[in-house]
Amino acid sequence: MAVNLEERVSTLEAIFGRFMAQTEAAIIRMERSTEAFKIEMRDFKNEMSEFKNETRAEARRMNRQWGELANKMGTMVEDLVYPSIGRIIREEFDLEAKDIMVRYQRSLKDGQSKEFDVIVLAGELVFLNSTKTTLRNQNIEQFIGEIKIFREFFPEYQKRKLVGILAALNINDAQLKHAEKKGFMVLGVGDQIMEVKNRDGFKPKLW
Numbered sequence: 050m051a052v053n054l055e056e057r058v059s060t061l062e063a064i065f066g067r068f069m070a071q072t073e074a075a076i077i078r079m080e081r082s083t084e085a086f087k088i089e090m091r092d093f094k095n096e097m098s099e100f101k102n103e104t105r106a107e108a109r110r111m112n113r114q115w116g117e118l119a120n121k122m123g124t125m126v127e128d129l130v131y132p133s134i135g136r137i138i139r140e141e142f143d144l145e146a147k148d149i150m151v152r153y154q155r156s157l158k159d160g161q162s163k164e165f166d167v168i169v170l171a172g173e174l175v176f177l178n179s180t181k182t183t184l185r186n187q188n189i190e191q192f193i194g195e196i197k198i199f200r201e202f203f204p205e206y207q208k209r210k211l212v213g214i215l216a217a218l219n220i221n222d223a224q225l226k227h228a229e230k231k232g233f234m235v236l237g238v239g240d241q242i243m244e245v246k247n248r249d250g251f252k253p254k255l256w
Contacts, residue, residue: 126151126166126180130216130236133243134169134178137236141245142212144171155202163202165195167214174255175209178236184217184224189231196256210255220246232256 135146150168167178177199179192192213200207215228216236228235229247232254237246247253 125182125216125218126178129238129243130167130178130180133236133241134167134176134214136241137243137245138169138171138176141234142171142174144174146171157202163195163198165199165202168203170209173209174212175203175206176212176214178214178216180216182217183219184215184221184228184235186224186227188217189215189224189228189233192233193231212253213256216243 131149131151135149138144138146146169148168148170150165152164152166153168154162154164156162165177166180167176169176169178177196179188179195181188192215196211196213199211212234213232214234214236218238220235220237225235225246225248229251234251234253235246236243238244239246
């Protein structure tokens with residue numbers, strides 16, 4: 050009886066030993082498989098990131114070319130700003146554009162006439178846009194003048210606060226900082242035709 054018990058114990062120990070060895074081997078294979086999977090996923094993520102960056106760069110290049118063509122045709126406002134401004138106002142101000150007026154001209158009783166690139170009504174605000182090929186300091190100062198006379202041409206908007214938006218194909222850091230100092234939003238070519246170029250934390254001035 051004792052011998053049989055010892056044999057059984059010995060057999061169980063052998064079986065358990067084989068089980069442990071197989072389990073350890075399985076764990077090692079699993080760890081290797083997991084590591085390989087991690088490497089594959091890392092490589093996949095890197096490839097997707099590169100693809101995303103390439104796609105973004107291509108989108109910017111195409112939008113840039115589109116912008117240059119629109120500039121030659123004199124349709125920058127219609128082709129670049131108009132398709133983007135409603136989305137930008139929604140994203141930046143959480144407001145829906147109720148009325149978008151493009152190249153809107155208004156005359157005064159004394160005969161003065163003025164054309165404004167884009168006027169947008171959204172909520173209790175009115176957004177006024179001026180679009181240039183290259184943003185220069187003189188454009189920024191001229192835009193301040195436009196804002197000052199805007200309500201003479203549109204007295205119905207006297208009670209609305211105004212947000213000034215400058216859009217351009219070419220914007221350097223110096224002009225961007227100058228425009229921000231004056232309180233203007235700045236739009237330039239981006240992933241979605243036009244995008245906001247202001248730095249993080251910028252708050253536009255309400256005129």
